[in-house]
C-alpha cells in the first residue's frame with residue numbers, strides 16, 4: 400500500500416535530507432591532472448578545456464578550482480615549471496605520442512589531533528606523486544636523467560616552500576594505451592629522491608620501500624597503494640560509512656558482504672558491529688591493502704577475496720549461505736522480514752590467502768552460517784554500476800535479506816535498482832518489440848532486462864539519501 404502511495408508521489412521510497420560535506424573547499428585527497436599543451440602551445444599541468452570527442456585537447460592550469468587542495472595546486476605548478484624545460488615531450492592525444500601523460504597527487508592525513516605546524520597543511524602528513532608516462536620510443540638514458548632531475552626539483556621545491564610541502568613517494572606508472580586510464584596492473588616503480596624534511600638533500604627514500612600513503616577513517620588507519628581506490632573526500636566518506644552501517648541494521652549475528660570493497664574501508668569500519676565481513680574487490684593491490692589494513696588495526700573477523708564480483712559473488716553466497724541447508728540445517732535469515740534495499744547516492748575465485756587458509760575459511764563458512772542470523776550486503780560499485788550477474792546473485796539468493804547500495808552515478812543506480820526491486824516479468828509480458836533499444840535510457844533498458852531475471856523475490860526500496868561527497872561539482 401505504502402509502496403503505491405510512494406509511486407504516485409513519483410518516488411520509489413522516502414528521500415531523506417542531503418548530507419553536507421564537512422569540508423567544502425580543497426577537500427580532494429587525490430587529484431589527477433592531465434598533461435598537455437595549453438591554447439598557446441605551452442606544456443601545462445591541469446585540466447582539459449573540453450572533451451576529446453568534441454576535438455578539444457588543450458589543457459588549462461587549475462585556476463579557480465575550489466575542490467582541489469592547495470598542496471595539489473602547488474605540486475602541479477612545480478611540475479609544470481619542470482616540464483617547460485624537459486627534453487621529453489608532453490603527450491599529444493591526437494597523435495598518441497609523447498612521454499609525460501598524467502600527474503596524480505595523493506594526500507594522506509595524520510591521525511586526528513596530530514598535526515605538524517611546519518607543514519603547509521598541518522593535518523596532511525603524507526603526499527604521493529604519481530607520474531604516468533609512455534616510454535615507448537624514448538631513449539632510456541634520457542629518461543633516467545629526466546627522472547633524476549625531476550626528483551631533485553620536487554624535493555628541493557617541497558623543502559623550499561614555506562611552510563614546507565610534505566613529500567613521501569614519487570612513483571612512475573608506465574602506460575602505453577590510448578586513454579590515460581591505465582589498467583590496475585600497469586607497471587609501477589618508485590623513484591629515489593632526497594627527503595625534503597631531512598635538511599640537506601642527501602638521504603634518499605629507499606627504492607625497496609613500498610610506495611603507500613596512510614589516511615584515517617573513524618580512527619582506523621588505512622594503508623593505500625598507488626592505484627587503490629580511496630574515497631577522495633575522506634571526512635565525508637567517514638560519515639557515509641557510518642550511515643551505511645546504521646541503515647544496514649548490523650549486529651554481532653550479521654554476516655556483512657562488502658561488495659567492491661577497495662582497500663576494505665567499509666567492511667573494516669563496520670567490522671566491530673558484525674560477526675564477519677567478506678569483502679570482494681577486483682584490484683589485487685587494493686585487496687592486499689585491505690589485508691594489511693585489517694592487520695594494522697587488529698581486526699580479525701574479515702576475509703577479502705580478489706576477483707570480479709560477477710565471477711565470485713554467486714559462489715560466495717553459496718559458500719556462506721547454502722552449506723547448512725545442504726547439511727539439513729535451516730537458515731534463520733530466510734525467516735526474516737521482506738528484503739530491503741537502501742540507496743545512498745554519493746556521487747574464477749581468487750583468494751589472496753594460502754591454500755590452508757582457504758580451506759580454513761571454507762570451514763569457517765560452514766561454522767559461521769549457523770551463527771549468523773542475518774546476511775547484509777553493502778555494494779559500492781564503480782560508475783558503471785553492478786554487473787547483471789551480481790544483481791542476479793544478490794536478488795536470487797533468498798538468504799540475503801538486506802542491501803545498502805552506495806552509488807556515484809544516479810543513472811546506473813536507477814538501472815540496477817529497477818532490476819533489484821522490480822516485479823517486471825509479468826508486467827512486461829507481451830511487449831516483444833525490441834526496436835529502438837539504442838535510444839533507450841539505461842532505466843528503460845533495465846526494465847526490459849528484468850524479464851531475463853529468474854523468478855525471485857524482489858528487494859523493496861526503503862529509503863534513499865543524497866551525500867555531498869563532491870562539493871562544487873555538478874553531474
Ligand SMILES: C[S@@+](CC[C@H](N)C(=O)[O-])C[C@H]1O[C@@H](n2cnc3c(N)ncnc32)[C@H](O)[C@@H]1O
Pocket residue numbers: 627628629630658659660661662663664665679680681682685706707708709779780781782786807
Ligand atoms: C567506488 S569504489 C568503492 C571502494 C570502497 N568501497 C571504498 O569506499 O573505498 C569501487 C571499487 O570497485 C572495484 N571494482 C571495479 N569493478 C569491479 C568488479 N567487477 N568486481 C569487484 N570490484 C570491482 C574498484 O577497483 C573500486 O575499488
